[in-house]
Amino acid sequence: MKKLEKTIQKIKPLDTQLMEETQQRLNNLTKPKGSLxxxxxLARKIVGITGKxxxxxxxxxxxxxxxxxxxxxxxxxxxxxxxxxxxxxxAAINVLAKELGMKVIVVDIGVAKxxxxxxxxxxxxxxxxxxxxx
Numbered sequence: 001m002k003k004l005e006k007t008i009q010k011i012k013p014l015d016t017q018l019m020e021e022t023q024q025r026l027n028n029l030t031k032p033k034g035s036l037x038x039x040x041x042l043a044r045k046i047v048g049i050t051g052k053x054x055x056x057x058x059x060x061x062x063x064x065x066x067x068x069x070x071x072x073x074x075x076x077x078x079x080x081x082x083x084x085x086x087x088x089x090x091a092a093i094n095v096l097a098k099e100l101g102m103k104v105i106v107v108d109i110g111v112a113k114x115x116x117x118x119x120x121x122x123x124x125x126x127x128x129x130x131x132x133x134x
Contacts, residue, residue: 014048022047060102062093067110068129076112076129083111087120 022044027033034040046055066083068076085091086106089098097104107122108115112129115121 012051014045015051016048018051018053019044019048022053060100062097062102062104064093064104064106065109066106067108068112079111080113080115083108083115083121084118087118 023040026036026040026043046057047053064086066079066086068079082091083106086093086104089104094104096102104120105122106120107124109124110127110129111125115123117123
């Protein structure tokens with residue numbers, strides 16, 4: 001029980017001043033204010049919890065959930081090509097992830113066709129593409 005009590009004592013209120021400074025920094029980036037949505041909220045919270053302007057984050061992951069959505073700017077074969085590029089580390093997201101020390105996890109949740117198995121691909125298909133609703 002003493003370990004739990006020590007842990008509880010270490011919990012401090014959010015550093016709201018630092019959170020406000022973080023929001024100002026985010027607002028001054030070359031992007032529309034608030035355009036990163038929940039990511040901005042998460043950044044503020046992490047800063048508020050840690051009390052550090054640039055907290056180190058370990059074990060960072062980008063989840064790339066793949067599915068066909070029915071908007072036909074590109075044929076479904078493009079989805080297969082993109083997923084294959086993700087798992088082989090050849091897509092833009094892989095380059096960014098590597099630069100930032102992040103792992104990319106690729107999940108097929110609804111690609112319209114079966115994708116050949118790959119050690120870096122997780123199949124959690126809930127359907128094949130989008131369903132048509134009347």
